[in-house]
Amino acid sequence: AQKVTQAQTEISVVEKEDVTLDCVYETRDTTYYLFWYKQPPSGELVFLIRRNSFDEQNEISGRYSWNFQKSTSSFNFTITASQVVDSAVYFCALSSGFQKLVFGTGTRLLVSP
Amino acid sequence: DTGVSQDPRHKITKRGQNVTFRCDPISEHNRLYWYRQTLGQGPEFLTYFQNEAQLEKSRLLSDRFSAERPKGSFSTLEIQRTEQGDSAMYLCASSLAPSTGTNTEAFFGQGTRLTVV
Numbered sequence: 001a002q003k004v005t006q007a008q009t010e011i012s013v014v015e016k017e018d019v020t021l022d023c024v025y026e027t028r029d030t031t032y033y034l035f036w037y038k039q040p041p042s043g044e045l046v047f048l049i050r051r052n053s054f055d056e057q058n059e060i061s062g063r064y065s066w067n068f069q070k071s072t073s074s075f076n077f078t079i080t081a082s083q084v085v086d087s088a089v090y091f092c093a094l095s096s097g098f099q100k101l102v103f104g105t106g107t108r109l110l111v112s113p
Numbered sequence: 114d115t116g117v118s119q120d121p122r123h124k125i126t127k128r129g130q131n132v133t134f135r136c137d138p139i140s141e142h143n144r145l146y147w148y149r150q151t152l153g154q155g156p157e158f159l160t161y162f163q164n165e166a167q168l169e170k171s172r173l174l175s176d177r178f179s180a181e182r183p184k185g186s187f188s189t190l191e192i193q194r195t196e197q198g199d200s201a202m203y204l205c206a207s208s209l210a211p212s213t214g215t216n217t218e219a220f221f222g223q224g225t226r227l228t229v230v
Contacts, residue, residue: 043226044222045156045221046221047220100158100161100169100171101158101219103155103157105154
């Protein structure tokens, strides 16, 4: 069975602080894909990144960076110099073969001015 | 590209009534997914279609739930004899079936929030 664990329920930071959101996954598949989605108050899930299990290179996109480590089954997400607009619920998700996504329970990020 | 569209955005219904939700995917996407999200939880998979074929259904999808995608374009999700436990956000997503060089991320709509009273 596949499982995604986001142990941090809620994180509060002050603007410009760096913050890391943790994601640990479980799967028996050798080929799988990991995702991060952002859910702002409007409710729509916004795609942020996809990683496949064969690509462990870290990725940076602007203020966002992702650290994928197969050895620890983790796919952590760091926001550098956080901004109020980053306030949202962030979900980590796992899938095999681009079929159904298995989501974690999400981490609510509150960035205060 | 107008994104994934869901209608209605909100629905309040009395217990025992039937409800139907509609999802219009991104036009070139051949896969369509339904998820349910309750408060404080991540979305849970319900079912998905490739074109008009329903390829997988979750055990969460009881006999009271039925989904269709008759022409491989829009989809409907019907809940019969609604119960209070059906209260949730129902999310639709669409994607392209995998092929070399194709991005196959799922793009989500804004959801339909159902409240059963």
